[in-house]
Amino acid sequence: MDVMKKLEILSDSAKYDASCSCSGSDRKTPNGGLGNGKDCGICHSWSDDGRCVSLFKILFTNYCIYDCAYCVNRRSNDILRASFTPREVADLTIEFYKRNYIEGLFLSSGIMKNPDYTMEQLSETLRILRDEYLFGGYIHVKAIPGASKELIDKAGALADRISVNIELPSKESLRLLTDKKHTDIFKPMKLITDGVSQSVAERKKSRFAPRFAPAGQSTQLIVGATPETDMTIVKLSEAMYNKFALKRVYYSAFIPVNAGDKRLPVLREPPLLREHRLYQADFLMRQYHFNADEILTPDKPMLDISLDPKANWALNNFHLFPVEINKADVEMLLRVPGIGPLSARRIVAARRGHYLNFDDLKKIGVVLKRAGYFITCKGKRMPAFSEKYQSVYGALAENHDPGPYQMKLFETG
Amino acid sequence: MNKVYLFDGTLKSYNNSLRKLWHLAQNGEKLFSKGDYHPGLFETVIDLDYLNELQISKKETALFKDCCRTLVYSFCSGEKEAVEVTPSFISYMRTNGRKGFYHLAEPSVRIVTKAAKRTGSEAHKLKGILRFRKFGTLFYGQYFSKTFVLPMLGDHFKKRMPNETWIIHDSERETGLYYDGKELRQAFFDKNELAELKIQSEKTKAEDEIEKLWKKYFNTIAIETRKNPKLQQSFMPRQYWRYIVEVEERVG
Numbered sequence: 001m002d003v004m005k006k007l008e009i010l011s012d013s014a015k016y017d018a019s020c021s022c023s024g025s026d027r028k029t030p031n032g033g034l035g036n037g038k039d040c041g042i043c044h045s046w047s048d049d050g051r052c053v054s055l056f057k058i059l060f061t062n063y064c065i066y067d068c069a070y071c072v073n074r075r076s077n078d079i080l081r082a083s084f085t086p087r088e089v090a091d092l093t094i095e096f097y098k099r100n101y102i103e104g105l106f107l108s109s110g111i112m113k114n115p116d117y118t119m120e121q122l123s124e125t126l127r128i129l130r131d132e133y134l135f136g137g138y139i140h141v142k143a144i145p146g147a148s149k150e151l152i153d154k155a156g157a158l159a160d161r162i163s164v165n166i167e168l169p170s171k172e173s174l175r176l177l178t179d180k181k182h183t184d185i186f187k188p189m190k191l192i193t194d195g196v197s198q199s200v201a202e203r204k205k206s207r208f209a210p211r212f213a214p215a216g217q218s219t220q221l222i223v224g225a226t227p228e229t230d231m232t233i234v235k236l237s238e239a240m241y242n243k244f245a246l247k248r249v250y251y252s253a254f255i256p257v258n259a260g261d262k263r264l265p266v267l268r269e270p271p272l273l274r275e276h277r278l279y280q281a282d283f284l285m286r287q288y289h290f291n292a293d294e295i296l297t298p299d300k301p302m303l304d305i306s307l308d309p310k311a312n313w314a315l316n317n318f319h320l321f322p323v324e325i326n327k328a329d330v331e332m333l334l335r336v337p338g339i340g341p342l343s344a345r346r347i348v349a350a351r352r353g354h355y356l357n358f359d360d361l362k363k364i365g366v367v368l369k370r371a372g373y374f375i376t377c378k379g380k381r382m383p384a385f386s387e388k389y390q391s392v393y394g395a396l397a398e399n400h401d402p403g404p405y406q407m408k409l410f411e412t413g
Numbered sequence: 414m415n416k417v418y419l420f421d422g423t424l425k426s427y428n429n430s431l432r433k434l435w436h437l438a439q440n441g442e443k444l445f446s447k448g449d450y451h452p453g454l455f456e457t458v459i460d461l462d463y464l465n466e467l468q469i470s471k472k473e474t475a476l477f478k479d480c481c482r483t484l485v486y487s488f489c490s491g492e493k494e495a496v497e498v499t500p501s502f503i504s505y506m507r508t509n510g511r512k513g514f515y516h517l518a519e520p521s522v523r524i525v526t527k528a529a530k531r532t533g534s535e536a537h538k539l540k541g542i543l544r545f546r547k548f549g550t551l552f553y554g555q556y557f558s559k560t561f562v563l564p565m566l567g568d569h570f571k572k573r574m575p576n577e578t579w580i581i582h583d584s585e586r587e588t589g590l591y592y593d594g595k596e597l598r599q600a601f602f603d604k605n606e607l608a609e610l611k612i613q614s615e616k617t618k619a620e621d622e623i624e625k626l627w628k629k630y631f632n633t634i635a636i637e638t639r640k641n642p643k644l645q646q647s648f649m650p651r652q653y654w655r656y657i658v659e660v661e662e663r664v665g
């Protein structure tokens with residue numbers, strides 16, 4: 001099979017993987033070599049679905065000895081199969097990098113023969129890139145569940161980021177949907193649920209967090225294939241950020257690739273908006289210092305589809321508003337819909353000079369048509385902005401078009 | 414009497430004039446490129462190109478550098494107003510220090526930082542969407558940009574490909590940078606020079622093969638059920654497509 005055909009098959013299989021952005025590492029260009037890991041966050045293209053293309057995202061092989069319900073590559077599917085050689089992947093990466101198509105490589109794989117064999121192939125690819133081609137660009141590699149610690153460590157030493165997908169948000173769901181023989185897939189999940197008592201020192205030794213990958217670890221969750229609530233998911237993510245120092249959790253709306261499998265729900269379309277809201281909630285935790293418990297509560301365990309989670313929080317805590325722009329502390333400013341981290345910082349800097357009015361806020365970049373409901377300037381409300389809950393809800397609710405949200409997502413990746 | 418400063422309109426001359434303005438500029442004074450200036454009554458005109466360089470005190474060096482960076486970016490946006498308010502901006506920053514950057518209520522700060530941001534974000538975009546095509550051992554990258562981002566791209570690609578020979582070519586301004594694996598220098602393009610550099614309009618077969626692989630990849634990764642050309646174009650507007658391998662054929 002020629003490389004063109006392999007590329008088609010193996011990029012097709014990799015495309016459902018959500019993570020795209022890389023967060024820069026401090027890897028420098030090797031002497032006489034090519035590229036560095038610094039400039040991550042650069043999008044090189046946008047595919048027809050509007051997603052940022054930053055890394056060359058590819059599967060090493062789509063052969064798999066297992067049979068997970070939600071996976072296109074599962075053994076029982078009758079699909080075209082292919083495998084690269086390590087050299088082929090390395091060559092493509094270098095040629096693409098030199099033409100400025102990509103920022104680096106994201107290498108993932110089905111499991112062929114056994115986990116160790118597969119992990120070895122991935123490591124060999126990385127070795128060629130780093131040692132032979134002196135490639136200093138960004139590499140994200142998937143750790144194959146079940147591969148030996150030594151092999152994963154080896155790959156981790158060569159990569160900028162290494163990740164294990166936990167795929168589904170609970171053990172019950174994993175048990176139901178993954179291949180029974182594929183028990184290793186529980187290991188990363190187990191690490192997370194047992195993680196409470198795990199010390200930092202132990203974590204460094206565990207294979208979920210090989211310590212060398214300088215840009216850290218990330219993981220991916222499929223949303224909508226199983227009955228977990230948003231609250232379960234957001235709390236799980238929070239635990240992963242706090243206890244495992246995970247850099248990113250990616251959410252991937254379930255796309256029914258295996259129609260007819262009785263274990264899977266029948267969806268008219270992938271829950272894209274829900275995925276979008278989860279990303280927003282995630283963003284609130286990472287950038288706005290929100291706790292999972294503030295975003296969702298047991299009596300309202302799902303995110304409101306028509307409100308972004310920040311507006312949702314503000315409406316649930318309507319009694320805390322309005323806040324006075326010239327007095328409120330940064331933490332509170334950050335919680336006002338329409339005020340982002342940058343605007344909040346600017347407000348604090350600017351109000352040292354003089355009292356701010358609505359005009360100043362507009363110049364600073366505050367989105368007044370949202371913020372207007374929640375703030376006062378010098379004790380005055382914005383003219384013609386309602387104080388009634390119902391009308392504020394109506395004004396902030398969005399239609400169901402996710403819109404160009406990726407900007408935010410990947411700028412900060 | 415209103416004071417008006419003049420420079421010769423080039424980036425180099427603008428850059429040089431900043432050091433002088435740092436000492437001279439007062440609020441309300443204006444800066445013009447000689448080509449844009451129409452003499453008015455009651456104006457004192459100072460041609461900065463004839464003034465000697467002035468020293469910046471150690472204490473102010475850091476602030477001066479930050480201001481220069483922002484001003485050069487704003488100059489590269491092509492916004493004439495940003496040039497005009499340069500003296501006011503400098504005078505304001507000199508009195509207010511670094512926090513002045515946030516005082517968007519001050520018109521000169523607003524105009525300059527806004528223009529600088531336009532250049533900055535376009536430069537960032539082009540670091541991603543510029544494409545190289547290989548001719549022999551030379552990587553050649555032609556691109557379109559609204560603002561003048563060449564200076565920002567040069568350093569970026571020097572770090573990214575320090576051991577390759579490459580050219581980046583601003584198609585709008587017919588100017589570019591040539592890097593021979595050691596040094597960056599400016600290049601101007603006419604047909605002869607392009608021919609001399611062996612940049613043909615015909616790609617080699619090997620190059621064509623790689624571009625086909627990339628296009629195959631690009632077309633495969635889009636998820637059919639999520640097609641969203643509007644979103645795609647909001648990030649990557651069509652005016653850039655001419656030089657972007659994977660979409661160049663779509664602009665016809």
Ligand code: SF4
Nearest residue numbers: 064066068071074110
């Ligand atoms: S082990 Fe991975 S590749 Fe194989 S079927 Fe399961 S999810 Fe798919």
